[in-house]
Amino acid sequence: MDLAQTEAGLLLLGVLFLILGLGVWIGLGLLMTGLVGVVALPMLMTGMASFPAEKVLGSAVWGSLASWTLAALPLFIWMGEILFRTRLSEDMFRGLAPWVQWLPGRLMHVNVIGCGIFAAVSGSSAATAATIGKMSLPALTQRGYHQPLAIGSLAGAGTLGLLIPPSIVMIVYGVAAEVSIVRLFIAGLGPGILLMALFSGYIAIWSLLNPKLVPPPDAPMPFREKLRASGQLFPVMLLIGFVMGSIYFGWATATEAAAFGVAGALALSAWGGTLNRKSFGESLMGAVKLSCMINLILAGAAFLTKAMAYSGIPAAMATWVGSQGFSPFMIIAVLTLIYLVLGCFIDGISMIVLTASVVLPIIAQTGFDLIWFGIFIVLVVEMAQITPPVGFNLFVLQGLTGKGMMTVARNTMPFFFLMVIAVALVTLFPGIVTWLPNTMMGG
Template identity: 50%
Template sequence: MISSPLTLALVLLLVMFGFLLSSKWIGFSLISTGIIGLVLYDANLPPVLSIWDKAGTLLANSIWNSLNSWALSALPLFILMGEILYRTAISTKLLNGLVPWLTRVPGKLYHINILACSLFAAVSGSSAATTATVGNITLSELKERGYDKKLALGSLAGAGTMGFLIPPSLIMIIYGVLSDTSIGKLFIGGIIPGLMLAFFYSAYIALQCLLHPEYVPVKRDNYTWGQKLRALKEILPVFALIFVVLGGIYLGMTTPTEAAAIGVVGSLVLAWGFRNLTLKNLMESFMAAVRTTAMICFIIAGAAFLSQMVGFVGIANALSRYIVSLELSPYVLILVVGFMYILLGMILDGISIVVMTLPIVLPIVVNAGFDPLWFGIYLVFMVELSQITPPVGFSLFVINHISRENMYTILRATFPFFLIMILMVVLVTMFPQIVFFLTDKV
């Protein structure tokens, strides 16, 4: 038996990683770790039967309290909206509409990865869906036209992560539910950082192409203004869907859940209007949304149970007191937290990182004087970094599957965009007004 909360925290950390490295389900790993924590805590615990009774009561309460949430109902709806758009080839039309407008820009079609990912992220909320959808379309197109392979791969890896930052974001919804932070304000707070990140990516691409003209094929594609205007027909419906979904939230006319429901209806209307809606792809969209939602909810329930156990045995308070005793300045603390998230990103996916660490990290960060809304955006950046951090960067696996390139090539191509994202984290930390500029006006 272990009576020290800090010693117990270290033991449970090793137990949890043991479960995860043994390829057990993440939700199962979290719940099992919580039960083991209750069993190990304090030598004066009651008999084993009462421990299991207590664990069962805590588990039932945590599952109900964490999943019985109106705000969380937006999650499956946004996932379904993204699946419908992905499986009905609406994203292909989005790409075709962007091509004529980028031929005169330094870097030309490289920017399609940035723009297409930004736009698709604004209607899907998933980095994996964004990377897979845009990558399936752009990588082969750029290769056939003679564009540099590494810059194409890197720009896709970097821009694909914006599915978590540009609202509606699945990570923001999960963070808002777990931290009791306004999801609408999280969405609004992510707009300027998301646009800035997209701008930095495009600026880097333009600079590289100016310094290395061989990255861009010599052949010039000329489009008349008539062709450009006709291409808008492919883009405007998607813009309209983005405006309806996000505009309702920002104007205070709809909740995120209501906006998500409108988004599902809108994506069905677009698919029907483009004559891409079939019973087959509709059923595939439903099944994919159910699988993804069930997986996320299982993780949330497990994290909620672990969070209750952490509070019950006093780990959170003991850890908070220990960090306070170190007398770290707020910026040193956030630097340490950032390193921790980068290390966790090497072995865990983004959603797992949020639900596993938030119960412990959030109270410490808030006590240090940071706003929960700001920390939500900061955490999203950390999760984005985890998507392109080896060896478990999920976006890296997606790109590897799409491109059939070896992982070393992908990592080299991705590294500059990883550094750009680090730069963006530094800017958001030094100038939190970037996050609050729009939220203060709502």
């Protein structure tokens, strides 16, 4: 990188942090920084051509938002908002509890399995933790289960909302990186199952080492009674299977499957008696607010990306990294630390769109698969969800339990390190991510 590009990059970075430090919305902050890059940089730096800001803004925003694939985003959000307002959390605990009594740790596993199931209809980490936690935490506490482990397992398993498809973060990354959303969804399955296995494995080992802290099992239940208790879960499982199956087997695009999911969620809500004018309006407004926030961030990021592209910063950085002889593992280790630090201050979606224009050329230069890197980013963003001071799952658990932030964070630490292990495993064995999409879709 030459001196001019370094100065341009530092200027844009300084402007961005100044604007965000003033409390401006992230989307607007990105737009304003992009405006500085398009208008001010050519005036301050010699040899850089000026560009009409209004044309650059218009083309960037239109190009980032006029996407059929992106239409899946508000639909999947709405599906999760509808089911969030049903009795799904109660049905989840009542339906799963009889089946996990034989496992070491017993009902603790409901947190992991329940979050895994709800993640497949939500796409949101915070919503997953809140929905499962509002029923499981009181039930576990009432039965005498170890509360720190219950809190930590729920905070950790809640992050599955980002990894198990449909994932809002995956859609945002897919649009930013211009890769297949369907491939990302399929690629998330293996790491999602891996993470659930690590969480449940830790709970089982902890319970075997601390048998006095695990309450006795509930009374045995006949098989027919178990099926009856799980009956309310079957429709949700069928909806998940249909939505995801239609994507995986090529029967529908992600957007079409999302539309089917909304219709199915509305039908289940009506069948369960929770669909009324109020819940319908609340779910719709919740989806609109979140979708508008994400789209504003995407628009601002697209404009900033254009500004940075004109300055040549991303390409120059990619070339510079390639010329330094850094090993792939070193690059991944550095990116992991950067994303964890960013996660202490901003949310996951903002992290991805904020860094995409600089990081993606570096990843392409070093030869990483962009689908694999998308899952890597999601895993690291998951880790950021349970790191203070802006770990959103920590806020959710703080609200549910009334505990202090640092107490919740301390209870969550074992599951944070399990996620570190998961990141290491998918880095050392990338086939965990790439095997399934390559098998199902070729490549």
